[in-house]
Amino acid sequence: MDSQTTPMKIDVKIGSIHRDGNVRAYASVNLNDCFAIRNVKIVDSTKGLFIAMPSYKAGSGEYKDICFPVTKEFREQLNQAVFQAYDLVLTQNHEQNQRKAEMPTSDQMPEQDTGIQMAGL
Template identity: 70%
Template sequence: MKKAQNTAPAPQEPVQTAAGQPLPMKVDVKIGSIRPEGNIRAYASVNLNDCFAVRNVKIVDSSKGLFVAMPSYKAGNDYRDICFPITKEFREQLNQAVIGAYHQALTQSQSPNQQKAGETATASDLVPEQPLGLRMG
């Protein structure tokens, strides 16, 4: 009787273009609620490549402007992000997508042709998909 081997599958390499560049990350953002007062201006949901979702992403207003705060938990006196971008390039892409969706939602909420109550604004088309190695802007 043969013994079954317990082996882990080989890690998958990222999908790349013919030029060896990583394919872009598709970032879809939905703004769930806008808060006109306080430091937290809105909450967002982010879907990555239609296969991973991040909820409770905050758009925070600070003295340096708007920034994106990932979901976090309190550890002692500090807060630690539960999930976060690893690379500077993806952090920039994510921040631009979330803040772009927030500005789009603000514009739609202030226009005379407001969306029906309960609908959310999306920003999947606001930030063009680009390889992570390229700077957007």
């Protein structure tokens, strides 16, 4: 096996963003178009944002990851891809909100003639 590793293709889709609570977003990750991971969480802690892999609660009450990066290098690559996708969605949402704020509301718009005239009988 080759000791050189090629970067894995990582596609990330941010499914939902939450403003309240510690979980800021959920993501789905697709690795090399071969393996999908659902329910990846972006969590806000006192130390900042981190990526939490899907997990289950063991009998001891401890949470265990169902799947996880084995190497430090791949963990960094995965984290970078998820954070980039998250930042992109936040930026897009911010831009959409700015455009909505700049659009005049119906009470601010000038009245327009509908162009319909009724003929008298």
